[in-house]
Amino acid sequence: MHLKIVPWLKCALVSTMSLRQCLRVCVLLVTVDILCVACRHSKLKPGDVVKKKGDNGKEYVVQTCLGMGVQGEVWTLNGSDRLLKARVAHKNVNRECLFGKIAAQKDSTHFTNCFDHGEGEVWKVEGSELKLEKQIAYTLWERAKGQQISTLMSPPSRAKELNKVFPDLHSVFDRLNELFHMFDTLQQPGTIAPGIGVRQWTQDWQWAHMFASADGFTLIDYGMQTQCCNGSQECAVNSVNYFEPCTSNLLRASSLSASKYLTQFMVDLAFGQSFSQFGQSDWFKRLHNTSLESLVRDLRSGSGPSREMFRDQWDLQSAKVIVEMAKWRRVHEVDAQWPPLFMNSIKVALESVPLSTPITQELLDVDRKKSLSPPIHV
Numbered sequence: 001m002h003l004k005i006v007p008w009l010k011c012a013l014v015s016t017m018s019l020r021q022c023l024r025v026c027v028l029l030v031t032v033d034i035l036c037v038a039c040r041h042s043k044l045k046p047g048d049v050v051k052k053k054g055d056n057g058k059e060y061v062v063q064t065c066l067g068m069g070v071q072g073e074v075w076t077l078n079g080s081d082r083l084l085k086a087r088v089a090h091k092n093v094n095r096e097c098l099f100g101k102i103a104a105q106k107d108s109t110h111f112t113n114c115f116d117h118g119e120g121e122v123w124k125v126e127g128s129e130l131k132l133e134k135q136i137a138y139t140l141w142e143r144a145k146g147q148q149i150s151t152l153m154s155p156p157s158r159a160k161e162l163n164k165v166f167p168d169l170h171s172v173f174d175r176l177n178e179l180f181h182m183f184d185t186l187q188q189p190g191t192i193a194p195g196i197g198v199r200q201w202t203q204d205w206q207w208a209h210m211f212a213s214a215d216g217f218t219l220i221d222y223g224m225q226t227q228c229c230n231g232s233q234e235c236a237v238n239s240v241n242y243f244e245p246c247t248s249n250l251l252r253a254s255s256l257s258a259s260k261y262l263t264q265f266m267v268d269l270a271f272g273q274s275f276s277q278f279g280q281s282d283w284f285k286r287l288h289n290t291s292l293e294s295l296v297r298d299l300r301s302g303s304g305p306s307r308e309m310f311r312d313q314w315d316l317q318s319a320k321v322i323v324e325m326a327k328w329r330r331v332h333e334v335d336a337q338w339p340p341l342f343m344n345s346i347k348v349a350l351e352s353v354p355l356s357t358p359i360t361q362e363l364l365d366v367d368r369k370k371s372l373s374p375p376i377h378v
């Protein structure tokens, strides 16, 4: 940990390592430090025992803190592959856990299951004794497989890994489609107990809550969420968990925010820019008035907003997705619908955008395009 302050240059001067090796060590230390900073003020410490209140014998020994958010901290456990999320501020852990249970029933690949929740006593090991320290609320989770995408997004050193997950524009559309289906599955009523008839929306989509693995995405953290009961279906799981009926206002607002998350996903990946800034930019605001041809030209040009690696892959269909998303941004809440209209253009784009071709082929294609300068047809 303290080694992180060793500057790269000093390392190179005083050690026998090469510049490149020093750089690698420094990057590693900074990464370790980011992880540690994330847990620096954790309320729990490795070895603490969390005993479930009112449930004789249920206890968890925490091992390594994986991360801390506004609401809580997440720990690996001794002798278990599950994760314990300790909530410092008392929150409705019951609802969060139920969200995971119902969502995992609907789709266990994309949502993590919750196995336990409750109030816990934190016991610290002092010598050979255990001392009661504090009370917390906790939930117990299945660990998401793969890599947290936020860790691939920011430091440039991870760009190679990000490019493996999203190697071409086709993969971006593919994954966007996958995210849509995840939201779509969530918003459908459950079909098996517990949770028959419950429609769900997560209200906190962000890259830190998304993991990518060979199976696809997994979404975590259901602390901010909406759940409601579909029509006249039986939705009360038990006397504690009663769900209010879904109203059209709630459905509309939730559809709108899910559509916003999809657009955010696209903008972050295709343009490498944060949606909050880019969505406000003149370029994005003017899009609905731009012809598809000039947009394709813009997306393909070096001065356009596209990430360089996707530049040659934009065509009319894929550009149309961006236009439709920009139009959606102008939609008044009253007109919001699910599925969002831009999903149609994504389907078309998926059929048209080519999978990445070997580099030599790509170069040949670019040369041919340059020499022929083909017209762009609508």
Ligand SMILES: Nc1ncnc2c1ncn2[C@@H]1O[C@H](COP(=O)(O)OP(=O)(O)OP(=O)(O)O)[C@@H](O)[C@H]1O
Residues within 6 Å of the ligand: 066, 067, 068, 069, 070, 071, 072, 073, 074, 083, 085, 112, 141, 142, 143, 144, 145, 148, 208, 209, 220, 221, 222, 223
């Ligand atoms: N199921 C999981 N599998 C793998 N890692 C997880 C899982 N749940 C949480 N984590 C790790 O713990 C970190 C914090 O988790 P989480 O986002 O659920 O906490 P939080 O307190 O709700 O944060 P915030 O409220 O700020 O979003 C995550 O960023 C992730 O690194």
Ligand SMILES: [Mg+2]
Residues within 6 Å of the ligand: 069, 209, 221
């Ligand atoms: Mg979180």
